[in-house]
Amino acid sequence: MWDANSPVTIIAVSCIIAAAVGGGIQISGHEMPIINSKARQLILAAIGVVLLLAPYVQNSYFGSFRVLAAEVSWDSGSIVSGCNSRLRFTIKITTRKTGVFTYRRVYSNGLVKSTVESVEAKSDGVQVIEHSYDVTVAQGDTGYFAVFVEVLSPNEKVSDTANITVRC
Numbered sequence: 381m382w383d384a385n386s387p388v389t390i391i392a393v394s395c396i397i398a399a400a401v402g403g404g405i406q407i408s409g410h411e412m413p414i415i416n417s418k419a420r421q422l423i424l425a426a427i428g429v430v431l432l433l434a435p436y437v438q439n440s441y442f443g444s445f446r447v448l449a450a451e452v453s454w455d456s457g458s459i460v461s462g463c464n465s466r467l468r469f470t471i472k473i474t475t476r477k478t479g480v481f482t483y484r485r486v487y488s489n490g491l492v493k494s495t496v497e498s499v500e501a502k503s504d505g506v507q508v509i510e511h512s513y514d515v516t517v518a519q520g521d522t523g524y525f526a527v528f529v530e531v532l533s534p535n536e537k538v539s540d541t542a543n544i545t546v547r548c
Contacts, residue, residue: 388431395428445479445501447531450539452485454527455510463548464516471509471529471539475501482532487513488525496532517548 394407399422403415415421455468473481478501485494501507517523523546531537 388434392428392431395424395431399425399428443476444534445475445477445481446535447473447475447481447537449474450483450529450531450537452527452529452539452542454542454544456544458543459545459547461547462517463519465514465546467513467515467525467544467546469511469513469527469542471511473499473501473507473509473529473531474505475507476504478502478504479534481507481534484530484532485511485527486530487527515546517546519548522547 390407394405394412397407398405398412398415402421403412405412415424449472451472451474453470453472455470460467471483471485473483475481480498480500482496482498484496486492487494499507499509513525513527515523515525524543525546526541526543528541529539
C-alpha cells in the first residue's frame, strides 16, 4: 500500500521525524528549520500521520472492486476411500465491493486447468462456489490429488493448494 520512495511518503515521514526531534533536519536536500513550539510540532506530526494514512483510507473506503483473498478446501477432509470418487470442494473468494471476477480451478500437478469462469459478487465479503472433481483410483492403489484457484481479474490472487488422498 505504501511506496517508500513516493514523494508523499517521504514528506510524511519527514514531517513525523522533524516533529519528533524539533526540526533542524535536512532530508532530500531540503532543510527543515528548528521548531520551538510544541503546538507546531504536534501539528507537523499530525500532518505526517494524515499523509501516511490517506492512501489506506482512500483505498479502504473509496477503492474499486477487488478480490482480497482466495481459499479452497475439500469438503470431505484430506483422506477419502473409494475407487471412483466424486470429490467435492468449496472455493471461497473474498471481495471488496460488488463486481465481476474471473477465476479458474487448477488440479493436481497444474497441468489440468478448468475453463475461465465469471462470477458476479453481489455484495462485499465471501463468495462461496461449490465444485466437484471425478477421480478414479485402481484397486489397491492410493491416489493423490490437489486443487488450487487462480483469480484472474479484476486482480490476480492464487489460493493455497488443497491436497487430498484417495484410497481404493
